[in-house]
Amino acid sequence: GNSWRKISWTEALNETAQRIGEIQSTHGKDGMGVYFGNPSVHNLGAMLYLPPFLKTLATRNRYTPTSADQLPHMFVSYLMFGHQLLLPVPDVDHTDFMLILGANPIASNGSLMSAPNIRGRLKEIQKRGGKVVVVDPRRTETARIADEHFFIRPGSDALFLFSILHCLLDKGSNAKSLDSFYAGMKVVQELAQEFPPEFTEPMTGVPAEVVHRLAGQFSSARTAVCYGRIGTSTQPFGAMCAWLINLINIVTGNFDRTGGAMFTNPAIDLLDPRLGAERGSFNGWQSRVRGLPEFANELPVSTLADEMLIEGPGRIRGMMTFAGNPVLSAPNGTRMDRAFESLEFMVSVDSQINETTRHANIILPPVSPLERDHYDLVFRMLAVRNTVRFSSAIFDPPPGSQHDWQILLQLQNRLERINHGWRPDIIIRQWMKNRIGPRGLLSLALQLGKRRFKLRHGIAGLSLKKLMQNPQGIDLGPLTSCLPGRLPDEQKQVNLAPPALVEDVTRLKSSFGSTEESVEEESLLLIGRRDLRSNNSWMHNSPKLMSGKPRCVLLMHPEDAQRHGIVTSRDVRVTSRVGSICTPVKLTDDMMPGVVSLPHGFGHDREGVQLGVAGQHAGASINDITDDNRIDELCGNAAFCGIPVQIEPT
Numbered sequence: 147g148n149s150w151r152k153i154s155w156t157e158a159l160n161e162t163a164q165r166i167g168e169i170q171s172t173h174g175k176d177g178m179g180v181y182f183g184n185p186s187v188h189n190l191g192a193m194l195y196l197p198p199f200l201k202t203l204a205t206r207n208r209y210t211p212t213s214a215d216q217l218p219h220m221f222v223s224y225l226m227f228g229h230q231l232l233l234p235v236p237d238v239d240h241t242d243f244m245l246i247l248g249a250n251p252i253a254s255n256g257s258l259m260s261a262p263n264i265r266g267r268l269k270e271i272q273k274r275g276g277k278v279v280v281v282d283p284r285r286t287e288t289a290r291i292a293d294e295h296f297f298i299r300p301g302s303d304a305l306f307l308f309s310i311l312h313c314l315l316d317k318g319s320n321a322k323s324l325d326s327f328y329a330g331m332k333v334v335q336e337l338a339q340e341f342p343p344e345f346t347e348p349m350t351g352v353p354a355e356v357v358h359r360l361a362g363q364f365s366s367a368r369t370a371v372c373y374g375r376i377g378t379s380t381q382p383f384g385a386m387c388a389w390l391i392n393l394i395n396i397v398t399g400n401f402d403r404t405g406g407a408m409f410t411n412p413a414i415d416l417l418d419p420r421l422g423a424e425r426g427s428f429n430g431w432q433s434r435v436r437g438l439p440e441f442a443n444e445l446p447v448s449t450l451a452d453e454m455l456i457e458g459p460g461r462i463r464g465m466m467t468f469a470g471n472p473v474l475s476a477p478n479g480t481r482m483d484r485a486f487e488s489l490e491f492m493v494s495v496d497s498q499i500n501e502t503t504r505h506a507n508i509i510l511p512p513v514s515p516l517e518r519d520h521y522d523l524v525f526r527m528l529a530v531r532n533t534v535r536f537s538s539a540i541f542d543p544p545p546g547s548q549h550d551w552q553i554l555l556q557l558q559n560r561l562e563r564i565n566h567g568w569r570p571d572i573i574i575r576q577w578m579k580n581r582i583g584p585r586g587l588l589s590l591a592l593q594l595g596k597r598r599f600k601l602r603h604g605i606a607g608l609s610l611k612k613l614m615q616n617p618q619g620i621d622l623g624p625l626t627s628c629l630p631g632r633l634p635d636e637q638k639q640v641n642l643a644p645p646a647l648v649e650d651v652t653r654l655k656s657s658f659g660s661t662e663e664s665v666e667e668e669s670l671l672l673i674g675r676r677d678l679r680s681n682n683s684w685m686h687n688s689p690k691l692m693s694g695k696p697r698c699v700l701l702m703h704p705e706d707a708q709r710h711g712i713v714t715s716r717d718v719r720v721t722s723r724v725g726s727i728c729t730p731v732k733l734t735d736d737m738m739p740g741v742v743s744l745p746h747g748f749g750h751d752r753e754g755v756q757l758g759v760a761g762q763h764a765g766a767s768i769n770d771i772t773d774d775n776r777i778d779e780l781c782g783n784a785a786f787c788g789i790p791v792q793i794e795p796t
Contacts, residue, residue, distance in 0.1 A: 183470025191551030228637025248377020300788030330643030369405025535619030698765025
């Protein structure tokens with residue numbers, strides 16, 4: 147029913163394993179699906195113990211927020227550099243010209259550019275005589291401190307970037323002097339010739355004169371870097387945007403160079419094959435219903451509801467969620483809600499009874515973040531400076547509690563017994579994993595710091611003991627040039643023209659005319675936004691973070707409001723192809739005319755949610771009106787940016 151009761155850990159874990167085993171025995175391995183949310187990459191134990199658990203579960207129905215966020219960056223890195231985690235990072239501390247698209251680092255701290263005090267770092271660019279330029283449909287917090295800001299029509303960033311590349315190659319660049327490990331420049335030059343700024347201006351809204359000027363300033367700067375984030379990712383041409391950003395940095399000589407886009411060299415390098423991180427994969431199989439491609443053994447989250455709702459062999463009958471809330475974070479949340487309700491069995495490893503976990507049969511609550519150790523395995527790979535830091539747990543966990551890695555390990559142990567019986571080797575292996583724990587595995591990973599391609603001073607001396615003696619962290623120095631040595635052994639060259647991306651240019655050229663014609667005249671284009679204290683839904687149950695003015699407010703340009711008969715004091719109804727929501731509106735010239743913005747992660751008013759603070763600031767879920775059919779057709783990433791909506795007073 148709708149009530150909850152406490153049971154013992156033994157009973158909960160036994161029943162969970164039994165139900166998973168029954169579903170997979172009856173419906174096949176893929177009858178069980180898994181979704182791992184954003185907090186898991188901020189969790190050392192989860193990062194270390196999830197991969198072996200997933201190997202035991204052996205389902206192809208794996209989903210994460212990756213395909214609603216940064217998938218295009220990882221996809222392009224896989225195609226160009228040979229590894230999904232070889233992600234270029236802006237050397238913001240040394241650049242003289244920074245061009246930012248679809249990113250608001252002052253609110254997100256950089257996201258795929260881990261940069262403490264990013265406001266100060268951007269201001270330092272200006273203090274040393276440099277320049278910061280923001281191109282975005284909204285005058286963001288970052289745009290307000292930039293030297294210049296230009297509006298751009300949502301979803302047209304690929305055209306703008308192609309026009310920048312056109313100007314750079316047309317005027318001459320460092321492309322002819324590229325090192326021999328870059329391949330495919332001729333193809334890039336031919337493609338860029340088709341996108342002069344005069345051609346793209348009507349579709350992007352960025353004047354041709356501005357494009358010519360920005361390209362000139364970028365190419366003439368002593369050092370420069372182009373950076374794009376979630377606004378460039380979550381659109382129908384997200385992968386192309388990531389590709390073009392890399393190309394702009396490369397052809398101007400600002401790649402793998404101080405002040406440009408560089409790669410990190412972390413103490414624990416996830417590119418090291420001995421650590422087990424996969425290079426990536428693409429389209430090895432497709433989703434059952436819509437035929438969407440897998441990437442790195444995950445399927446696009448936009449099709450998760452299809453796989454739960456639509457009958458047929460391979461339909462998902464059971465789900466496990468781990469620190470995730472796809473009802474609020476994935477497109478078409480209303481349909482996702484119905485999908486979770488349809489399951490035969492659901493288990494959630496989560497500390498919250500939220501919009502998704504309320505559907506679970508069993509919730510396995512782990513200790514809190516302050517009761518566990520932490521080391522950033524992922525975000526050290528994205529840092530603007532090479533550093534290393536270990537944070538010990540602040541509090542001891544209460545008696546009878548479990549770490550999430552212990553929950554995963556015990557479930558894995560039970561599932562292996564169901565699959566293989568009482569094998570001594572499995573029992574010994576599980577005992578050793580439990581004995582060594584995250585600290586032991588972290589210590590072993592630090593010992594692998596002597597990498598084949600480069601040995602930095604000080605790396606060999608790192609140990610967990612040394613990190614614990616330096617809780618403030620240890621500085622390992624600025625980003626340094628590392629190509630071609632940083633490329634995986636299998637990747638001999640940087641591929642500037644991957645065939646999949648080159649072929650997708652045809653879709654870009656053909657789609658914009660039809661898109662312009664298909665959007666109704668009265669439609670506005672909806673984009674999301676982030677707030678410094680409200681980046682994700684799981685932050686909304688904190689009284690401190692939710693204090694102050696309401697954040698779930700639709701931003702709208704006064705001209706659009708007048709055209710639709712809307713005043714600030716009234717709520718509005720926002721309607722898309724998949725649904726409608728009601729929300730307060732705020733009029734501001736920070737929005738590009740024709741574009742409206744609503745933050746994601748709200749909508750805490752569903753029945754059964756037990757989040758007291760979040761419930762007082764419920765708001766409306768933007769993902770009740772985002773469209774699960776809108777994706778980047780190349781890689782499958784969700785296209786949240788630029789959803790056509792109609793708006794009317796309530």
